[in-house]
Amino acid sequence: MQIPSSLSLFRHRTPTFFRHRQNHHPLLITASKHHQNQPNVSRKQPPSKNLLKAKKNLTSKKDFSTLSPILSPDHTPTDLSDSQAIGTVAASQANFMRVIVTTEPEKIEDSSSSSKVGTELLCVVRAVLKKIKRRVLVGDKVVVGSIDWVDRRGMIENVFQRSSDILDPPVANVDRLLVLFSVEQPQLESFVLTRFLIEAESTGIPITLALNKAELVDQQVLSDWDTRLRSWGYEPLFCSVDSKMGLDSLASVLRDQTTVIVGPSGVGKSSLINALRNKPNSQVEVDNWFDPIMGSKWFEDQRVGKVSTRSGRGKHTTRNVSLLPLGGGGYLADTPGFSQPSLLKVTKQSLAQYFPEIRKMLGDNEQAKCAFNDCLHVGEPGCIVKGDWERYPLYFQLLDEIRIREEFQLRTFGTKREDDVRYKVGDMGVQQAEPRLEPKKHRRQSRKRINQSILDELNELDDDEDLLDDENDPILRALKNENL
Ligand SMILES: Nc1nc2c(ncn2[C@@H]2O[C@H](COP(=O)(O)OP(=O)(O)OP(=O)(O)O)[C@@H](O)[C@H]2O)c(=O)[nH]1
Numbered sequence: 495m496q497i498p499s500s501l502s503l504f505r506h507r508t509p510t511f512f513r514h515r516q517n518h519h520p521l522l523i524t525a526s527k528h529h530q531n532q533p534n535v536s537r538k539q540p541p542s543k544n545l546l547k548a549k550k551n552l553t554s555k556k557d558f559s560t561l562s563p564i565l566s567p568d569h570t571p572t573d574l575s576d577s578q579a580i581g582t583v584a585a586s587q588a589n590f591m592r593v594i595v596t597t598e599p600e601k602i603e604d605s606s607s608s609s610k611v612g613t614e615l616l617c618v619v620r621a622v623l624k625k626i627k628r629r630v631l632v633g634d635k636v637v638v639g640s641i642d643w644v645d646r647r648g649m650i651e652n653v654f655q656r657s658s659d660i661l662d663p664p665v666a667n668v669d670r671l672l673v674l675f676s677v678e679q680p681q682l683e684s685f686v687l688t689r690f691l692i693e694a695e696s697t698g699i700p701i702t703l704a705l706n707k708a709e710l711v712d713q714q715v716l717s718d719w720d721t722r723l724r725s726w727g728y729e730p731l732f733c734s735v736d737s738k739m740g741l742d743s744l745a746s747v748l749r750d751q752t753t754v755i756v757g758p759s760g761v762g763k764s765s766l767i768n769a770l771r772n773k774p775n776s777q778v779e780v781d782n783w784f785d786p787i788m789g790s791k792w793f794e795d796q797r798v799g800k801v802s803t804r805s806g807r808g809k810h811t812t813r814n815v816s817l818l819p820l821g822g823g824g825y826l827a828d829t830p831g832f833s834q835p836s837l838l839k840v841t842k843q844s845l846a847q848y849f850p851e852i853r854k855m856l857g858d859n860e861q862a863k864c865a866f867n868d869c870l871h872v873g874e875p876g877c878i879v880k881g882d883w884e885r886y887p888l889y890f891q892l893l894d895e896i897r898i899r900e901e902f903q904l905r906t907f908g909t910k911r912e913d914d915v916r917y918k919v920g921d922m923g924v925q926q927a928e929p930r931l932e933p934k935k936h937r938r939q940s941r942k943r944i945n946q947s948i949l950d951e952l953n954e955l956d957d958d959e960d961l962l963d964d965e966n967d968p969i970l971r972a973l974k975n976e977n978l
């Protein structure tokens with residue numbers, strides 16, 4: 495078994511970058527206010543020896559004032575040390591993240607012959623980020639520190655603010671949604687397509703609409719769809735993975751961007767992902783990201799599908815997604831997005847703005863606004879949205895569906911705002927709604943509570959010892975060694 499030299503991950507507890515920024519960064523000062531004193535914690539149950547050491551380290555030595563500020567997306571740190579770099583999280587598995595370096599310290603660039611940009615680093619997430627619930631997602635731009643350039647390891651120290659994040663699949667900083675349908679097999683159907691488009695529009699992320707399997711129908715059918723979809727407000731790209739038609743245009747649209755493909759089953763999403771990666775007839779690469787570094791045996795043991803003895807449920811069952819680097823630059827998520835659009839983020843009031851046709855009617859007529867601000871555009875007097883467009887009936891149909899859902903929410907939870915309800919996918923994938931707790935900012939965590947949650951999390955690690963036993967887990971072993 496290959497044992498990574500993860501010791502080096504833990505050497506620099508307080509990276510110079512953060513110490514430096516603390517002097518002038520207002521966000522940092524706010525963020526660190528509540529954590530300045532040393533925590534004073536009582537323990538409920540005796541944890542195992544090695545974790546006890548880890549806890550002691552966290553609760554006595556850790557300086558909480560270095561809690562990381564949220565970095566603005568276009569902030570470029572000029573004071574990166576030799577062991578720091580900026581990168582993009584391309585994949586995550588168990589406790590590890592694969593980060594591709596995008597910006598390196600200038601010193602490194604000068605002194606070494608080859609650039610470190612593009613280097614893949616195997617990283618852990620700095621414990622304090624987990625404690626303050628700063629989740630690191632695939633797609634996140636991050637600061638990596640404590641880098642060992644030889645062994646290609648590091649520790650994620652901070653996360654830049656996201657331009658967007660989507661939940662299905664969980665990816666940050668998505669630049670584009672590629673809505674993929676096929677003209678045949680399965681046949682293109684306007685209502686299903688509209689549902690996907692509305693769901694995509696509701697993310698606010700730019701959309702490209704592509705229609706695959708174009709080789710299966712004649713030119714007339716393509717041109718009819720082209721006319722129709724243009725009247726909806728889209729410029730469809732026709733393509734065929736089989737005949738390679740249109741793949742170059744698609745590749746150039748996706749260049750230098752992070753893209754998630756969405757669309758129904760069977761339209762060719764996986765085939766297209768493979769084609770754009772020039773990997774004909776191969777499985778989408780998901781599983782071997784970490785193997786070269788971790789050694790597959792060890793990694794297998796950490797994988798999805800292990801069943802917890804306690805809960806009887808699978809652990810780590812969250813969907814793993816990786817960003818696959820595209821030849822011409824940019825990334826493609828290997829996991830297609832929302833296979834069944836739920837439209838849960840869409841309200842009666844917001845639905846209209848997700849129809850380009852309605853947007854155009856309202857936008858084109860600066861002074862000709864609807865008589866009422868909250869007009870639903872269903873034929874109210876003074877409404878400027880007339881019924882002379884193809885998808886008007888579909889708008890009604892979706893409005894009806896959303897109205898029924900909102901009434902159900904109102905009856906069940908006393909609120910119809912999507913934000914107040916969260917949906918848990920329960921057994922057998924059935925969605926269950928439950929009222930959301932008060933937003934976090936109204937229940938600011940006390941220091942004691944934060945400290946307790948640190949201990950709780952470490953206790954959870956204790957509980958998970960079947961999964962992360964210290965002899966086999968390089969990180970726990972490193973922690974243990976460091977504290978000896
Ligand atoms: N005729 C034709 N068939 C295609 C084309 N692209 C993909 N297919 C076939 O369509 C079928 C479905 O392709 P997939 O790539 O699995 O589709 P998918 O969208 O990933 O499907 P799910 O995994 O169910 O979501 C496969 O049999 C492909 O070979 C194409 O351009 N033309």
Ligand SMILES: [Zn+2]
Pocket residue numbers: 864865869870871872874876877878879
């Ligand atoms: Zn109106």
